[in-house]
Amino acid sequence: MVNLPEKYCENMKELLQEEYTDYIDSLSEKTYQAIRINTRKISLQQWEKINPFRTSPIPWVENGFYIEDAMGNGQNESGQQESPIPSRHPYYYAGLYYIQEPSAMIPASLLPVTPGDKVLDLCAAPGGKATELGAKLQGHGLLVANDISVSRTMALAKNLQIAGIQNCLVTAETPEKLASVFTNFFDKVLIDAPCSGEGMFRREPRMVHDWEEKGPAYYAKIQKEILTQAYQMLKPGGKMVYSTCTFSLQEDEAVIEWFLDIYQDMKVCPVERKEGFLPGRPEGIAAREELKHCVRIFPHKAKGEGHFAVLLQKGDSVADAEETQRSRESLTKEHKKQLEDSIEDLTITIEDRSQKGSFSKKKEYQRNKSDKKKGKSGREKFEKASQGQTVQKADMQTKEFLSHLPFEEGRYVSHNNQISFEPLWIESLSKLRIVHKGVAVCEIKQKTVLSHQLALCLRDEDFDQVINFQAADPQVIRYLKGESIQTDMAYRGNVLVCVDGFGLGWCQGSGTTLLKNKYYPGWRYQ
Numbered sequence: 240m241v242n243l244p245e246k247y248c249e250n251m252k253e254l255l256q257e258e259y260t261d262y263i264d265s266l267s268e269k270t271y272q273a274i275r276i277n278t279r280k281i282s283l284q285q286w287e288k289i290n291p292f293r294t295s296p297i298p299w300v301e302n303g304f305y306i307e308d309a310m311g312n313g314q315n316e317s318g319q320q321e322s323p324i325p326s327r328h329p330y331y332y333a334g335l336y337y338i339q340e341p342s343a344m345i346p347a348s349l350l351p352v353t354p355g356d357k358v359l360d361l362c363a364a365p366g367g368k369a370t371e372l373g374a375k376l377q378g379h380g381l382l383v384a385n386d387i388s389v390s391r392t393m394a395l396a397k398n399l400q401i402a403g404i405q406n407c408l409v410t411a412e413t414p415e416k417l418a419s420v421f422t423n424f425f426d427k428v429l430i431d432a433p434c435s436g437e438g439m440f441r442r443e444p445r446m447v448h449d450w451e452e453k454g455p456a457y458y459a460k461i462q463k464e465i466l467t468q469a470y471q472m473l474k475p476g477g478k479m480v481y482s483t484c485t486f487s488l489q490e491d492e493a494v495i496e497w498f499l500d501i502y503q504d505m506k507v508c509p510v511e512r513k514e515g516f517l518p519g520r521p522e523g524i525a526a527r528e529e530l531k532h533c534v535r536i537f538p539h540k541a542k543g544e545g546h547f548a549v550l551l552q553k554g555d556s557v558a559d560a561e562e563t564q565r566s567r568e569s570l571t572k573e574h575k576k577q578l579e580d581s582i583e584d585l586t587i588t589i590e591d592r593s594q595k596g597s598f599s600k601k602k603e604y605q606r607n608k609s610d611k612k613k614g615k616s617g618r619e620k621f622e623k624a625s626q627g628q629t630v631q632k633a634d635m636q637t638k639e640f641l642s643h644l645p646f647e648e649g650r651y652v653s654h655n656n657q658i659s660f661e662p663l664w665i666e667s668l669s670k671l672r673i674v675h676k677g678v679a680v681c682e683i684k685q686k687t688v689l690s691h692q693l694a695l696c697l698r699d700e701d702f703d704q705v706i707n708f709q710a711a712d713p714q715v716i717r718y719l720k721g722e723s724i725q726t727d728m729a730y731r732g733n734v735l736v737c738v739d740g741f742g743l744g745w746c747q748g749s750g751t752t753l754l755k756n757k758y759y760p761g762w763r764y765q
């Protein structure tokens with residue numbers, strides 16, 4: 240069992256009173272493994288038909304399931320077949336689910352995101368909640384997923400790509416910087432705040448050391464700063480969820496009480512009470528009664544590690560919400576036209592092969608050297624360096640291909656010979672540190688190179704050449720490991736590899752039955 244700091248035990252005794260010993264006993268029990276189905280890719284009805292795991296529903300999230308006996312491929316003590324390991328199943332690589340601690344599924348489920356919303360996840364890495372918020376958008380609107388840590392945003396961007404969330408922007412910014420760009424912009428904001436992590440002690444005992452070093456007071460200060468900036472970014476009428484994975488009143492109810500005192504147009508919203516949800520504890524800090532609407536999960540009362548969450552709203556929303564709905568309906572046609580126009584306007588920079596001989600690397604180097612001597616500007620130098628290339632409108636074949644991709648709202652942009660799909664509203668954000676945006680679609684070289692990320696947005700019906708494996712086919716794991724694919728028929732060009740109809744990656748044919756594996760090396764099955 241975890242060795243708990245004395246001060247922490249005192250706090251918990253005061254909070255839980257006669258339940259304290261039940262809480263302590265629960266720390267010796269097993270933790271729960273769970274998955275959350277990605278409804279951007281698959282409906283719950285479809286999932287039920289292909290679910291390879293032994294699962295049971297999580298009471299508070301419709302698309303969340305406990306995994307029973309996920310130990311390997313043997314049999315458990317009662318002779319039943321054990322579930323496969325979720326992180327090693329091909330459906331995981333196809334982004335059909337996210338592996339998540341059950342109580343951590345609550346915050347995103349409380350935020351009432353609808354398609355078309357502009358949503359911010361301010362402390363988003365590695366993406367447990369952002370992937371669900373993106374799924375709720377169903378390809379419409381915008382998800383900005385931010386984290387202050389650049390290294391953690393790499394995992395965030397990867398998880399959003401695997402989940403097929405195309406309308407997202409991943410930034411690595413301070414909340415202050417973000418607020419200077421997105422003032423009163425978002426319909427919905429999620430703050431899954433950095434915290435002392437008391438709800439993680441059973442699963443990750445090393446969190447106890449962090450608690451001893453920093454503790455609730457350290458985090459409460461940061462949480463207040465983050466909330467202040469989040470308020471600036473939330474539209475009037477917009478909704479916000481604040482959550483932590485800690486039990487400390489100081490980081491939960493007390494932070495919200497402080498926030499409501501300062502921002503008096505913010506209100507606490509009641510939420511549907513689900514099995515396992517306990518109310519907030521305003522009485523513990525003599526705070527306002529509405530804080531009872533907060534949700535608390537304790538490991539001795541529910542099958543989860545522990546969480547705190549509250550839904551808040553800014554100002555009076557009714558008129559705003561009706562107006563937003565009306566303007567969204569009229570925008571759908573306009574967005575479609577914008578997307579089509581962006582394909583028409585697309586230009587691509589291509590190598591002008593006729594000039595190759597007359598514009599060698601050596602000559603280019605000499606030219607640049609003499610430009611430097613003459614003190615030529617950056618722009619002039621760029622034009623020289625661009626000799627040997629021509630900029631031309633995308634050809635019919637490229638346009639045709641783009642118009643059939645399953646993107647409904649956004650625009651196609653090109654940078655040199657690369658084409659990407661971008662969500663709306665992000666044209667002029669040069670001030671921000673952007674880690675990832677939209678979907679990299681392809682690179683036009685002698686052959687068109689399609690991006691791995693694009694494959695993860697596609698179904699088998701979206702592409703003309705497809706190899707569709709069943710999940711149990713051993714070839715699918717070999718493909719995920721980077722091995723070549725042997726087929727019965729010959730292929731030429733790009734072939735989409737799917738598992739049960741869901742895109743995994745590409746392979747390339749050269750007119751034979753042995754196809755070259757194009758699975759992104761950094762993401763291979765280990």
Ligand SMILES: C[S@@+](CC[C@H](N)C(=O)[O-])C[C@H]1O[C@@H](n2cnc3c(N)ncnc32)[C@H](O)[C@@H]1O
Pocket residue numbers: 361362363364365366367368369385386387388391412413414431432433434461465
């Ligand atoms: C509880 S974790 C978020 C987990 C994430 N929401 C998920 O579900 O996968 C808190 C995150 O806040 C980030 N963070 C810490 N201080 C921050 C700040 N001032 N602004 C934004 N993010 C911050 C941390 O890097 C960390 O990734």
